[in-house]
Structures are given as C-alpha cells and as structure tokens.
Amino acid sequence: MDLSFSEADQRFRDEIRTWLAENLPAEMAKKVAAGDELGKADLEHWHALLNEKGWLAGGWPTEFGGAGWNPVQRYIFEEECCRVHAPRIVPFGINMLGPVLIAFGNQQQKDYYLPRILNGDDWWCQGYSEPGAGSDLASLRTKAERDGDHYVINGQKTWTTLGQHANRIFCLVRTSAEGKRQEGISFILVDLDTPGIEMRPIRLIEGGHEVNEVFFSDVRVPAENLVGEENQGWTIAKYLLEHERTNIAGVGYSQEAFGKLRGLAQKLKRDGKPLAENAMFATRMANVECALEAMRLTNLRMLMEAQARGDAGSAPSMLKIKGTQIRQEINDLARRAMGPAAAPFPSELVAANIPHPAPADHSRSAHSYFNNRKLSIFGGSNEIQREILAKQMLGG
Amino acid sequence: MDFQPSETRRMLADSITRTLAKQCDYERRRAVAYEEPFHDPALWDALAELGVTGALLGEDKGGFGGEGFDIATVFEAMGGALCPEPMLGQLMGLSVLADAGADCEAALAGEERLALAMGEPGGGSGLEPPETRARQADGGWRLDGRKSVVWGGGSAHRLIVSAAHESGMGLFSVRAEDAAVAPYAMIDGGGAAEVSLDDCPAECLIADGQAALDRAVARGQLALCAEAVGVMDHVQGLLAEYLRTRKQFGVPLSKFQVLRHRLIDLCVELEQARSITLKAADALDRAEGTRAVSMAKALVGQAARQWSEEAIQLHGGIGMTWEAPVSHYAKRLVMIDHQLGDSLWHLERVAEAYKAA
Numbered sequence: 001m002d003l004s005f006s007e008a009d010q011r012f013r014d015e016i017r018t019w020l021a022e023n024l025p026a027e028m029a030k031k032v033a034a035g036d037e038l039g040k041a042d043l044e045h046w047h048a049l050l051n052e053k054g055w056l057a058g059g060w061p062t063e064f065g066g067a068g069w070n071p072v073q074r075y076i077f078e079e080e081c082c083r084v085h086a087p088r089i090v091p092f093g094i095n096m097l098g099p100v101l102i103a104f105g106n107q108q109q110k111d112y113y114l115p116r117i118l119n120g121d122d123w124w125c126q127g128y129s130e131p132g133a134g135s136d137l138a139s140l141r142t143k144a145e146r147d148g149d150h151y152v153i154n155g156q157k158t159w160t161t162l163g164q165h166a167n168r169i170f171c172l173v174r175t176s177a178e179g180k181r182q183e184g185i186s187f188i189l190v191d192l193d194t195p196g197i198e199m200r201p202i203r204l205i206e207g208g209h210e211v212n213e214v215f216f217s218d219v220r221v222p223a224e225n226l227v228g229e230e231n232q233g234w235t236i237a238k239y240l241l242e243h244e245r246t247n248i249a250g251v252g253y254s255q256e257a258f259g260k261l262r263g264l265a266q267k268l269k270r271d272g273k274p275l276a277e278n279a280m281f282a283t284r285m286a287n288v289e290c291a292l293e294a295m296r297l298t299n300l301r302m303l304m305e306a307q308a309r310g311d312a313g314s315a316p317s318m319l320k321i322k323g324t325q326i327r328q329e330i331n332d333l334a335r336r337a338m339g340p341a342a343a344p345f346p347s348e349l350v351a352a353n354i355p356h357p358a359p360a361d362h363s364r365s366a367h368s369y370f371n372n373r374k375l376s377i378f379g380g381s382n383e384i385q386r387e388i389l390a391k392q393m394l395g396g
Numbered sequence: 397m398d399f400q401p402s403e404t405r406r407m408l409a410d411s412i413t414r415t416l417a418k419q420c421d422y423e424r425r426r427a428v429a430y431e432e433p434f435h436d437p438a439l440w441d442a443l444a445e446l447g448v449t450g451a452l453l454g455e456d457k458g459g460f461g462g463e464g465f466d467i468a469t470v471f472e473a474m475g476g477a478l479c480p481e482p483m484l485g486q487l488m489g490l491s492v493l494a495d496a497g498a499d500c501e502a503a504l505a506g507e508e509r510l511a512l513a514m515g516e517p518g519g520g521s522g523l524e525p526p527e528t529r530a531r532q533a534d535g536g537w538r539l540d541g542r543k544s545v546v547w548g549g550g551s552a553h554r555l556i557v558s559a560a561h562e563s564g565m566g567l568f569s570v571r572a573e574d575a576a577v578a579p580y581a582m583i584d585g586g587g588a589a590e591v592s593l594d595d596c597p598a599e600c601l602i603a604d605g606q607a608a609l610d611r612a613v614a615r616g617q618l619a620l621c622a623e624a625v626g627v628m629d630h631v632q633g634l635l636a637e638y639l640r641t642r643k644q645f646g647v648p649l650s651k652f653q654v655l656r657h658r659l660i661d662l663c664v665e666l667e668q669a670r671s672i673t674l675k676a677a678d679a680l681d682r683a684e685g686t687r688a689v690s691m692a693k694a695l696v697g698q699a700a701r702q703w704s705e706e707a708i709q710l711h712g713g714i715g716m717t718w719e720a721p722v723s724h725y726a727k728r729l730v731m732i733d734h735q736l737g738d739s740l741w742h743l744e745r746v747a748e749a750y751k752a753a
Contacts, residue, residue: 129713132643134644134712134713135644135712136644136645139645158713159713202717202718202719203717203718203719204716204717205708205715205716205717205718205726205727206583207583207718268518268520269518269519269520270520270741271521271524272524278740278744279744280740280743280744281740328705332701335730335734336733336738337519338519338734339515339520339521339734339738340515340521340522340544340545340734340735341519341544341545342583342731342734343582343583343588343731343734344545344580344581344582344583344588345430345580345582348580348581349580352578352580354578354580354590355517355590357517357518357519357544357545357590358517358518358519359519362519366583366730366731366734369730370583370727373705373708373709373715373716374716376709377708377709377712377713377715378713381709381712382709383654386654
C-alpha cells in the first residue's frame, strides 16, 4: 500500500503547475476566484491557450490531438487547475462529444469534427433532456423521421447549458416507436443555423442565464450527421454519460471552494473574533474537510481501479452523490459566513457603484450556493444515482 | 390549554391572505420584488388599511395588538404569499419608537415607513455593537458611519439608527433624506440599502438603547420564524401538488417511496417549526423570551434550509428556474437564516444556559 503519487505523477504535476503559473491570465483567475461568470471570449481564450500546449483534450488519445492522459493524470490536471483558479474546460465538445466520436463516429466525422472542437471552430451544446423526459430520459419524444438523404426533426429539448454560445448541438432523437423505448433512440449532430431551430433562454433561480430550451420544427438534417447506427443512440448516450462522469467527484472544485472558505472565515469577524474561531462554525468546517479528504482518496482509489480494469463501473454514481453533497455543504458554509451581506444582488451593487458590505471577492456566495443546487440534479439526479447503485447491489 | 388562534387574529390572517392573493400573486410578486422600490406601495397601503401595521403595537401605544401572537399572525400570513413589503423594519422600528415614548401615530397608520439601521459592513452577523459614532453638536446630534444591508432602507421615510456615543449605545432617528441611501434588490427579492451617515443630523430617541434594541430584535426574530413557517406551509402545497402531477417512468412521482418519505420528513420538520414558533410568540415578553426566540430561530433556520433544498431537489430542474414559484420560496427560506442571527448564532445562545453558574 502506498498512498502517495508516483514520481512520474509528481513530475507531471510539477510540469502542469509550472505551465499554469506562466500561462494562466491573472485577470481570468481573478474572475474565477470571485465566482464571476466567464464570457464566451474568456472561455475560448483559455481553450486556445490549452490547445496550443496540447492539453485541451487531456483524455483523448494523442492520434486525435489529445494529451493521452490516464485518469490519474487527468485528476492531477484538474486539481492543479482548481488550485490556481483556472477556468473550467467547457465539457460539451471536449469531454462529451469528442469521446463519442472517437468511439462511434466514422472516419469522416472524426476528421472533420475533432479538429474543429480543439481549435474552437465549433462550440457544441447538448440536446438530451426534454420537458417530459428528465430523470426518465428514455421517454424522450423529439422525433427524427427519415426523408431521403435527410432526417426531419420535430420536438423540444431543454436544460441546454451555454447553448447561447453554441453553433452546433448533439441530440438524442426518437427514430423508432417500436420495441423497448431505449431501442428507438438515435444520436445526431445538428448545425444550429439550420432553419426551424429556436433557442430560448431559461432564467435560473439566482437570476443567471446558463441554460436554454431548444425548439425544433421541421428541421432538415443531413442523414450523414447520424453518429453510429440508427437506433444505437442509447448505447452512445450511456457511453457519453460515463465520460461526463470522469472527475464527477469534483474534488478539485471542492478543494478550491474550501480553501476560499477557510480564508474567508479567518477574515470575517463574528462577535469580535474571527469566524474560524467560532466553535459552531469551525465544527461544520472541520466536518466537511474530513469528508473532503476521504473523498479525495475514495476518488483516487476508484480511479486506480478504473484504470486497472479499463472501466469505471458504478463508481461514478457513488462519487457523484458524495462529491456533490460535499461541494454543496461548502457552498452553504460560504454563504452562511457572509451573514446579512450575502443578500444583495452583486450585479446591482456594481451597477449602482455601491461598495459591497463584505469582502467583495466573496460577494457571489449566495449566488453560487443557489446555482450549485443543480449539482445534485443534473447529469442524472442523485436519486437516480442511488437507484443505479441499489439495482446493482440488490437487483430489481 | 388552547392552541386555537383568537377570533380576531384568525380574521386578520384571513384578510391578509385574501388581499395578498389578489395583490401579490406569483406574477405580481416577481415583477415587484426585484425592481425598485422592491415592494408595492399600493399593497403597503392596503395592508396598513387592514390593520397590519396597527397590529404590531399594543393598545397602550396606540395599536391593537403587539403581542407575540399578533406578530406571528401577520408574518406567517405574509410568508405564505412571499410578500416583499418591508414590514420587518416597521415592526422593529415601531418597537423602538414605542419604548422611546415617541409619537408612533404615523407609523402605526402605515403613513410613515421605518427601517432599523443596525448592521454594518464587514460581514458580521449584523448584531455586533455599532462602530457608527454619535456626537452632540449645536444642541442636536450628528452621526458618522455606514450601515449595511438595511432591510427596507430604500423605501423608509425614517431610519432608526444604532450608534455609539460617549456613554454607551444609543438609538437615533434619522430622516431618510438626510442620509445617503443606496437601495438594491436582494437575491430573494425585496429591497435593502447601504446607508452612509456623514455628519448626519439625528434625533436621539434613547440614549441608553441596548434594552430597547434587544426587544426590537427579538420581535424581528420571532417575525422571521413565523414568516418561515408561512413559507414552508405554502411550499408543502406546491410540493405535494408537483409530486402528484409530475410523471416519470410512467407514474406520478408520488408513487416513489423515497420521494414520499422525504416529503413526510419535511412535514414533520414543519410541525416542529410551527410549535417552537408558538412557544417563542408566547414567551416573547417574559423573562425566558430571549432564549425561547433563539430556540425558535435555531430550529426554524435548519428546518427552512432542509425545506428549501429538498423543495428544489424534488422539483428537479424546474425547481432551479426563475419561472417556477417554488424557487423564490426556496430562496426566501434560506435567506431568512441570514437575518438577525443564523441558526448557529442562535444555537450558541441557547447553549449559554449550560454554563455552570
């Protein structure tokens, strides 16, 4: 048993750390640290910097322009990025569609789309959920009917994250009403400029515009945009969800948030003493730190197993449940620490040039807390994850 | 023993609920609570007309209520509709004015809106001793300092300000136009303001103000507990309805045992919150009032967080949207714990009694 990283892993970490120190733009890191929303330009700029270094698609094989990292290396990269408040890589092209195309796409699709993802020509978004198909994704009804060389798509997708920046969307569509519901689903790529598509913003609880609904009416998509076989979409979707779940524990993000919380609790005073010395508050912090340290190891343990087996199994479900609970608890403490000063809409203060009543780089703590309630809902709610694990253990 | 509200209070609650159903429905509330002045002056007048402001003080002060149960009645009813009217400031302001023996008539009638300017910048609990200074000059008083997150500060005609002076902590009356008031919306709707006092003329209400401030704050804490109970009670209806009507896997969500049980756990917490709030209302003006109010605020704060998070979670993505009423109720439930001491602050105060004498 050896709980330390190998020498090679340590060298890898040093290399990442050095590069980040020299290349992460300070302004960008400042925004990330403050929890500000990054605009499209910032995210594209960060992608370009990473791509130049060859690190944008850490998990892709090198033959497709990826870094070919193993899961532990990818974990180290995430941890190092979080440590210095680097922006998150936009996952839709890199972590979701890319692996799908590599596994299921034909040569033409790989040759055309993969470089475009890496060099930023395409910004992909996801068309999975529908108003009637959330947790029960297989009940999706958006239909694609074959008409000569085209599919004609009608229906509605929702919760399309950052769709406002995207020029393309990958969709799960129903191509057959026969047999089991899962067997009539296909995976198709759609250019958002195609006539008949309308994207509308959904405003979220904290006031931000992060997700959208997408309406399709008689949208004609070339049949060559189908990925894999017709009616093979569910297999692809499951594969994609597994890739979405690498690093799902979000250990790096939790560590980053906990570090911020610790600094905040030392800075803020409660009844004349630093909040960090308030026994009630410190106990809650200590509890979550214990859970986070355990999670860090659980995550690495499961990554090593996955690496050895070549298959993550059900580990992502467990990591998602506990990982999101930890992150949400840290968010709870961060907003709680602010007391009444958590209440203002920070954008209103900025617009009116009013100084924030508490450390300004924590002014979005309530926003982050409310926004991150999504963590236990999206990508398969924590209830669905528990059901996956229970079925595996108990059957049924 | 009788847990039934009095006829008068029941009638007041009913009339508030009816008025809010008409003038503060979901749409209207969403439109009003996040745009300046962050409340609806016409609704304020309507509530005052019903006697809501008058119910906040006892008969000896010119009102017709003033007991813990009157306060709880008003705020629970307002919570049910997520009413953004700045009534908390009115309640605490009136309490100070009454203790000072000042004229309360205009505020009791709702013609004058009050806000209590107590908290200061720096991210404390808002209940620390003030650093704002008061000094005597030209036969009057002058204040210097900054007050932070003053609930209802933007729409108040008069601010009741806590400030330190040579011989202690006093409570002062400041005309809103004499201070620099910068109003903004809060994340859960309703308005607050940053208030800058720069050689600001003030009238001294009570030179030794701690006891009066404590009384006002205790009233406010009780009001927030009752409001949370009203919010949770409403969310209970929203949640039950959603579980009964939303279908996944071919059946309503209400068929899933894990979801059924979680709703019931919440309902148990709601009844606990209701009970401890009754206790706080009953004990408010007695010696054990402070501890009872803290017990209530501690328990309600935790129940409210659980309700908020579970209400969002059980609604799934819908619960994350601005469009869904439940998200605004959920925000209010969490943010109530950011006012007048959070559950940890109050647990600490409850635990003080364990210290050996």
